[in-house]
Amino acid sequence: MKKLEHIGIAVKNLEESEALFAKLLGTKPYKREIVESEQVTTSFFKIGDIKIELLSAINEQGPIAKFIEKKGEGIHHLAFETESIIHELEQKKEELFEIINQDPKDGADNKLISFLHPRSTNGVLIELCQEKINP
Numbered sequence: 180m181k182k183l184e185h186i187g188i189a190v191k192n193l194e195e196s197e198a199l200f201a202k203l204l205g206t207k208p209y210k211r212e213i214v215e216s217e218q219v220t221t222s223f224f225k226i227g228d229i230k231i232e233l234l235s236a237i238n239e240q241g242p243i244a245k246f247i248e249k250k251g252e253g254i255h256h257l258a259f260e261t262e263s264i265i266h267e268l269e270q271k272k273e274e275l276f277e278i279i280n281q282d283p284k285d286g287a288d289n290k291l292i293s294f295l296h297p298r299s300t301n302g303v304l305i306e307l308c309q310e311k312i313n314p
């Protein structure tokens with residue numbers, strides 16, 4: 180793992196939470212992006228070296244809607260940047276972490292992403308990510 184890349188926070192109302200976090204952090208979001216694979220709209224803030232990713236559900240079947248239904252709003256995942264997501268996933272598998280998606284998928288912010296199940300990580304959903312190399 181290279182570093183903590185961002186913290187994902189599940190929110191009900193993206194407009195309201197963008198305004199709240201803009202006030203809290205003293206900076207505006209730099210990007211809004213829909214991630215079809217996760218059925219979410221994301222909004223990104225940069226604070227120092229770390230990003231905050233607000234996540235709001237596009238529809239009620241998606242993982243964020245289910246998360247909020249079960250646990251309410253709040254921290255949803257921690258995302259760690261990797262040098263090679265494939266290599267990191269192989270290693271995490273050998274170390275007996277439970278991998279949700281072995282094949283990395285397209286995430287927000289030009290990243291490939293995979294998740295480790297919170298069952299194997301003390302209740303914290305862990306995202307592994309790697310910057311996509313643009314051709």
Ligand code: ZN
Pocket residue numbers: 185186187232256258306
């Ligand atoms: Zn994320």
